[in-house]
Amino acid sequence: MCGIIGYVGKLSAKNEILAGLKMLEYRGYDSAGICCFEKGELKLIKKKGKVDTLIEVCKDKLKDVHCGIGHTRWATHGDPSDKNAHPFLSENNNVCIVHNGIIENFETLKGNLQKQGVRFRSETDSEVIAQLLQKSKCESELKKVQELSNMLVGSYAIAILFKGLENQIFAIRKNSPLIVGKSKDGYYLSSDVNALVDKTTEYHIMEEDEIVWIDNEDCYAFNKNLQAKEITYLPMNLSKQDISRGTFEHYMLKEIMQVPMAIKMTINECESIINPYNKLPKDLIRDVKHLTIIGCGTAFNAGMTAEHYARERDIIVECVYASEYRYRKFLSQENELCIFISQSGETADTIEALKIAKEHQIPTIVITNVSTSTINKLADYVIPTKAGPEIAVASTKAYNAQITALYNLMDYIYCVKNKINCRTCILKDKLYDVVNKLENYNFDKIDELSQLILENERVFFIGRGVDYATSQEASLKLKEISNIHSESLYAGELKHGTLALIDENTVVIVIATQKHLFDKTMNSIYEIKARGAKVVLVTQFDVQTDAIDMLISIPTTDQAIMAEISIYPMQMLAYKTAVLKGLDPDKPRNLAKSVTVE
Ligand code: G6P
Numbered sequence: 305m306c307g308i309i310g311y312v313g314k315l316s317a318k319n320e321i322l323a324g325l326k327m328l329e330y331r332g333y334d335s336a337g338i339c340c341f342e343k344g345e346l347k348l349i350k351k352k353g354k355v356d357t358l359i360e361v362c363k364d365k366l367k368d369v370h371c372g373i374g375h376t377r378w379a380t381h382g383d384p385s386d387k388n389a390h391p392f393l394s395e396n397n398n399v400c401i402v403h404n405g406i407i408e409n410f411e412t413l414k415g416n417l418q419k420q421g422v423r424f425r426s427e428t429d430s431e432v433i434a435q436l437l438q439k440s441k442c443e444s445e446l447k448k449v450q451e452l453s454n455m456l457v458g459s460y461a462i463a464i465l466f467k468g469l470e471n472q473i474f475a476i477r478k479n480s481p482l483i484v485g486k487s488k489d490g491y492y493l494s495s496d497v498n499a500l501v502d503k504t505t506e507y508h509i510m511e512e513d514e515i516v517w518i519d520n521e522d523c524y525a526f527n528k529n530l531q532a533k534e535i536t537y538l539p540m541n542l543s544k545q546d547i548s549r550g551t552f553e554h555y556m557l558k559e560i561m562q563v564p565m566a567i568k569m570t571i572n573e574c575e576s577i578i579n580p581y582n583k584l585p586k587d588l589i590r591d592v593k594h595l596t597i598i599g600c601g602t603a604f605n606a607g608m609t610a611e612h613y614a615r616e617r618d619i620i621v622e623c624v625y626a627s628e629y630r631y632r633k634f635l636s637q638e639n640e641l642c643i644f645i646s647q648s649g650e651t652a653d654t655i656e657a658l659k660i661a662k663e664h665q666i667p668t669i670v671i672t673n674v675s676t677s678t679i680n681k682l683a684d685y686v687i688p689t690k691a692g693p694e695i696a697v698a699s700t701k702a703y704n705a706q707i708t709a710l711y712n713l714m715d716y717i718y719c720v721k722n723k724i725n726c727r728t729c730i731l732k733d734k735l736y737d738v739v740n741k742l743e744n745y746n747f748d749k750i751d752e753l754s755q756l757i758l759e760n761e762r763v764f765f766i767g768r769g770v771d772y773a774t775s776q777e778a779s780l781k782l783k784e785i786s787n788i789h790s791e792s793l794y795a796g797e798l799k800h801g802t803l804a805l806i807d808e809n810t811v812v813i814v815i816a817t818q819k820h821l822f823d824k825t826m827n828s829i830y831e832i833k834a835r836g837a838k839v840v841l842v843t844q845f846d847v848q849t850d851a852i853d854m855l856i857s858i859p860t861t862d863q864a865i866m867a868e869i870s871i872y873p874m875q876m877l878a879y880k881t882a883v884l885k886g887l888d889p890d891k892p893r894n895l896a897k898s899v900t901v902e
Contacts, residue, residue, distance in 0.1 A: 305378045305652075305900040306390075306404035307331040308482065309499060310463045310473045312371040312518055313490010318362060320503070321374035324492070325355045327499035327547070330555075330695050330890065330897045331404075332378025335389035338362065339400045340372030341470045346400045350375075350389035354891070370520075371471040373463045373493070375402035378896040381410070382427030392431045394438030395422055398467040401437070403430035404495055405459035405480040406901045413455065433462060449474045449515055450530055459652060459901060461510075463493050473518045477510045480900045481650050481678060484508040484516055484523055486537060491518045496898070497676060498693055502544045506537035509676050538676065547693050556696035556785070556889045560875050564742040566701035567735060567868060569690030570708040574729045580687045581716045588667055589720040594637045595621045596666075598629050598657050599645035600899065602699040602780065603706060607645055608773035609867045610710035616864060617718040626653035627902075634664060643713070644670045647694055647702040648898040649677020656902075658682055671709045673702050687713060696890045697897045698785050700875045703777060704868055708735060711865060734861060738868045741859035747876045749856055754881040756838060756854070757782075760811045763790040765874075766798065767815040768825055774815050774867050778874035785882040785889045795828040808836035813874075816843045817858075817866035826851075842870055 307328025311320040317340050325336055336358040337350025347366060351358045355376055366372075375390035382388035390402045407413070410429035413436060418424070422435050436455060440448040445466050452462075459479035466472070475482055475493055485492035485504030493516075494500050500507055508523070510516060514533065515526045525533040552558035574581055595614065597607035604625055611621040624632075626644075630653060642661040646654045649672040658679060661668050670683035673691050680686050689705035712729055719726030729735070757763055763782060765775035772794050779792035793802055795814065806812065812832045816825040822845060829839055833851040841852045844860035858869050882889040 305331055305896045305898055307376040307495045307499070308373070308402050308404050308461055308463055308493065309375075309495070310373040310475070310493030310518070311490060312471050312473055312520060313487070314370065315489050317369045317372040318366040320492070321372050322355070322359050322362065324494060324499045325358070325374050325376050328495055329355050329376050330697055331495060332376050332896045333891050334379045334384030335377045335386070336375065337389045337391050338366070338372055338374040339391040339393070339465060340366050340369035341465065342366060342369050344467070344470060346393060346397060346465060346467050348391055348393055348400065350386060350391065352384055352386050352389060371465070371473065373400065373402050373465060373473065380406055380901055381429040388426045388428050390430060392426065392428070392434045394434040396438055399434045399437040400465040401430065401434045402463050403433055404461045404900060407432060407456055407460065408458035409456070437464065445469060445474060446515070446517060446526070446530060449476055450528070452476070453478070453513065453515070453528065461495060471520050475510070475516045475518070476514070478513055479652065479655070482510045484510065484518065484535070486523065490520070491523050493518070497540070497542065498547050498695070501540065501542045501547050505540055507540060508535050508537050542693065547695065554696065554879070554883075554888070554890050556698055556700065556879050559694055559696050559701045560879060562692065562701045563704045563872060563875070564739040566689070566691035566705040567708050567742070568739045569692070570705045571712075571729050571732055571735050573688060573690050574712050575732065580685070581712065584669070584685055584716070586720055588641070589717050591639045592641045592717065593620070593639040595619060595641050595643060597621055597623045597643045597645065598626050598654065600626050600651050600653055602703045602777060603645040603647060603654070605773060605777040605780065606703050606706035606710060607643070608776065609707045609770055610714060612770040612773065613711055613864055614714045617714055619714060619717055626651065626657040629657040630660060634660070636664065640666050642666050642668050644668060644679060644683065645672075645706050646670065646677070646679055647673045647691075647699055647706070649674045649679040650898050650900050652900050652902050655679055655682065669713070671706055671713075673705065695897075697892050697895050698781055698878065698889065700781075703871065707867060731865065734865060735868070738861050738865065741861065741869065742872055745859065745872060747873060749854065750873060750876050750880050753840060753854060753856065753877055754884045756840070757788060757811055757881055758884060760838065761809040762805065762811070763788060764802065764806075764810065764812045765790065765792040765815065766795040766812060766828060768795045768821040769818050770867050771815040771817055771821070771870065774870045774874070777871055778813065778815070778877070781875055781878035782881060784895060785878050785892045786885055786887060787893060788881065795825050798828055799831065803831065803835065806832055806835040806837045810837040811840060812837050813840045813842065815870050816841060816845070817870050818863055819845075842873065844869075
């Protein structure tokens with residue numbers, strides 16, 4: 305949700321910032337902009353559209369600059385346009401800022417400034433930051449930044465340039481991530497580590513309310529009261545290969561092909577000596593009576609998949625969207641444990657939901673793919689997924705890694721509760737078999753299915769039990785990157801309303817991997833076929849019936865973990881349909897990968 309970059313050092317600030325913005329583009333691509341010190345002046349260039357448009361506009365400009373800030377935007381306040389693009393200059397052009405987050409009290413602040421005669425140039429909440437800094441009467445820039453942080457309500461990562469302080473950048477953060485990178489050629493600021501790979505050898509994750517001040521020589525950190533803090537740097541352990549597309553046409557395709565690796569690495573983690581499950585206190589696990597799984601989007605769907613797995617092991621699970629958990633009435637439940645799932649570990653709703661659980665003294669476990677993320681610092685216990693950096697907006701390999709971790713966690717809870725010795729991953733052999741089958745999976749029917757979808761008007765995904773959870777994820781993938789109207793529902797619920805929408809222009813994709821539910825699902829298939837829809841069946845079973853227009857065969861495994869397999873062709877289906885439609889699957893309309901605002 306918006307990407308921020310800053311650079312000060314020996315290299316060309318323009319090149320460093322534009323390259324960083326390309327890496328951060330998955331966080332938003334409504335507009336992009338850059339501001340650098342050029343001969344003592346703040347030189348600003350910003351443009352609606354993707355970073356490539358900005359790169360084109362900057363071609364012969366900003367030639368000899370060594371300090372600046374940049375931004376790629378996911379619009380919240382104000383439409384995607386040149387005027388609403390970041391960076392923002394103050395009215396007198398003496399202060400320049402970029403912002404990620406939402407300033408919740410911006411209307412009050414803006415109103416006060418307008419009363420003082422300040423004229424605003426945009427409709428954003430962010431511009432108020434530059435204007436407040438301009439109006440500040442504090443004697444030093446550092447004090448102005450401190451005063452600013454006391455005035456703002458909401459979430460923010462902000463980088464600031466002050467005219468007169470050439471080659472210096474100030475930054476603050478609250479509830480939005482910001483990282484300082486250090487290299488022999490200078491200092492960087494970035495919304496995430498990925499943009500610093502190959503650029504820096506060490507990085508520092510800014511803490512809540514921390515203020516940093518960077519110049520050519522050094523980086524200084526302060527707390528809210530402006531007391532100097534020591535900076536902890538971590539070694540950069542990602543390589544360019546981890547974050548590049550390699551020979552793949554899109555990140556999403558690369559990441560789908562990495563699904564088997566993501567499962568394997570996540571199993572290996574729990575087999576290693578740093579087995580994260582062993583860090584969970586046994587008495588806590590033994591006494592748990594109620595598990596609440598919380599997440600957003602794909603992470604929530606992973607939770608739903610695990611709910612069925614847990615139920616089979618007599619563990620009661622409730623899955624709640626983080627955005628709902630935050631605002632629903634809190635009811636205390638005996639011996640509750642909350643599990644938060646987040647690929648990025650930066651999703652605002654999930655972080656806030658975790659804070660609420662903590663306020664009520666509920667123990668918290670987080671399952672996340674980014675070890676340095678905000679949510680990791682807040683949770684009591686962390687179970688890492690090992691999918692590696694996921695760049696495409698639509699999550700794929702992280703989903704499989706999440707359900708792998710959840711299967712392991714549910715097994716662990718079951719074993720502890722039932723006093724069964726469980727030192728390693730119970731599912732190890734079965735999951736390795738899944739990895740092997742996915743590595744050799746043939747997507748040959750998927751092109752034809754994409755074509756069928758494009759020839760029709762609407763798509764439904766249906767399933768029963770755990771297959772419904774897979775339907776949810778399959779439908780989410782398709783709609784988010786191909787902009788095709790798609791819904792998922794419980795197969796048994798069709799006749800209670802949705803059947804009214806089924807006609808000859810409808811494709812219904814039925815996921816049926818559970819033997820005991822198969823005949824019931826077949827009944828739904830006959831009902832759909834009778835209304836003229838095209839029926840596609842995704843299953844490992846051998847089926848002979850005229851009611852099916854297309855069979856997507858999948859390899860078999862223990863039916864408890866079939867969700868690892870059944871989602872695989874559906875991820876590819878979403879990808880291929882988007883590509884066939886001429887869309888960029890890595891940058892779906894209106895979406896961003898890391899949703900750091902509410
Ligand atoms: C966004 C992304 C989804 C992701 C969701 C939750 O909507 O586009 O792919 O599933 O956020 O993100 P998280 O990082 O918390 O898993």
